[in-house]
Every structure is written in C-alpha cells, then in structure tokens.
Amino acid sequence: MFKNFNFKSATGILIILNILIFAVMFLFDSSLSIQTLDAFGAKVNYKIADGQYYRLVSSMFIHANLQHLLSNMLGLYIFGQTAEYLLGRKKYLVLYFVSGLFGSLCSFMINDAVSVGASGALFGLFGFNLYMLYRNPKIYKQVFGNDIIFLIGINLVLGIIDTRIDMSGHLGGLLGGFLISFGLGFKDEKTFTPKHMLVQIMAAIMILASAIGYSNHYKDSEQYNFRKGLDLLTDNKIFEAEEYFKKGYAINPNNQDFINLLEAIEEYRQEIQK
Secondary structure: OOOOOOOOOHHHHHHHHHHHHHHHHHHHOOOOOHHHHHHOOOEOHHHHHOOOOOHHHHHHHOOOOHHHHHHHHHHHHHHHHHHHHHHOHHHHHHHHHHHHHHHHHHHHHHOOOOEOOOHHHHHHHHHHHHHHHHHOHHHHHHHHOOHHHHHHHHHHHHHHHOOOOOHHHHHHHHHHHHHHHHHHOOOOOOOOOHHHHHHHHHHHHHHHHHHHHHHHHHOOOHHHHHHHHHHHHHOOOHHHHHHHHHHHHHHOOOOHHHHHHHHHHHHHHHHHOO
C-alpha cells in the first residue's frame, strides 16, 4: 500500500510529524489524559480566550488515542497525495493549515469541550474535492465518481450519532477548505490574481475576527469563568478562583456549581480564620 508513497512529500512529512508527536505524548503518559492533551496544546477554550492562540494550530497535531490517529492519517494518506499533486506543495500546505484553523475556530466558537485532532484539516481536503467538483463536475465525476459526496455524508451522520466527534470542527474544516480553494486555484494557476486575493483577504479577516472577537465574547460567559476558576483552584489559588466564580455567578445565579464552589470557599475562609 505504501510502496510508492513519498515520505518526503508534504503529506508524508505531515503524517510523520503527527505520528512522532503521538509517540512522544504516549511515552509521556500512556493514558493520554485530558491533562496531557492540555499540556501538549489541545484546544482548550478559556486558554485560547486568554491569548494562547497557538492552540488553534497545535491541536491539529494531537490525537486522543491510537484509533483516532490511524483513522486521520489514513484519510490524509488517501486524500492528501491527490490534493498535493493538483495544488503543488505550497498551496497544499496553505489549504491544510487554513482548513485546520477554520475547524479549530468553529470548534472554539461552538464546542466548549477540549478538542484535538487533524480532522478539521482532513475535512478541508474534502472541501477541496468539492471545489474540484464545482469547477468541472463532468471531469471530476469521470475521475473520482460520486464517492466524495457519499463519504462526507457518512462522516456527518457518524458525527451526529457519536457525540464524542467534534462536528463543529469537521464542518469548519470543510467550509474552510472549500473557501480557501477559491483563493488558491490549481498548481498551474497564479496565486495572487485580484480574484484569488479577494478570497485570501476574506479568509484572513474571518480567521482574525473569529479568534479575537469570540475571545472577547467568551470571557464574558459563565463557561469561561467556571473553567478559569477551576484551573486556579487546581493550582491551589483559591481566592483568585473565587473571583471568577463570583463573576460566573453574577452571569447566572441559578448555576448550582457556582453556588456550591462559593460556599465551599467561604467555609474554607472561615476555617483558616479561626
């Protein structure tokens, strides 16, 4: 299967990099706990809102288990080679990272759970296939058939059935891949034409506006204050955590978690003052 695969290609390097990072993580902690995923740069919303924007990219190279890694790398192996051939190395890498960013940002804005994986970038490759289908439906169907529509449909259904799957990241990657393909064109097309640059600028604005704008919005949410407070509590910064719990309680006084935590901190304060 891998006989003619070029491991020096951009696709090959991405696969090797993902495998190496997984190996290092596994050696560090074979259970691949949430704490380990966090330490290696998982998508953790409140930390992104605090300015750790690198997590939007680093989370693309982290996988939660071996099955997660293998399924994504198999998809990258199958779809990455064709995309790289048709786009060229540089455009292909732009497609991969922009799609991954769109996936991470959609997950950041919609899904508050810790999230990892190359799925957003992989769905960006599906988005590129949709772009090819849009550009020339007849030739695309002659070469690839209708498999891509079926594959996207199956993955979306699986995402609805399995709540562990980050559907927002998948859909964001698909949208990002389709959009940025209009800003790249194929390998033999000029990159910086007015038409391409308009899409490139639009994509850049969408990424920056989403990252910065939603960060500011998220900081005013009860989720941010709850998770930030818990993190400080874990570090034994009890009274700093209390301030965030108070902010969260002010946003939603009916949240029993804030009530319980504030009561526990107050009991602790009275205990140490005795």
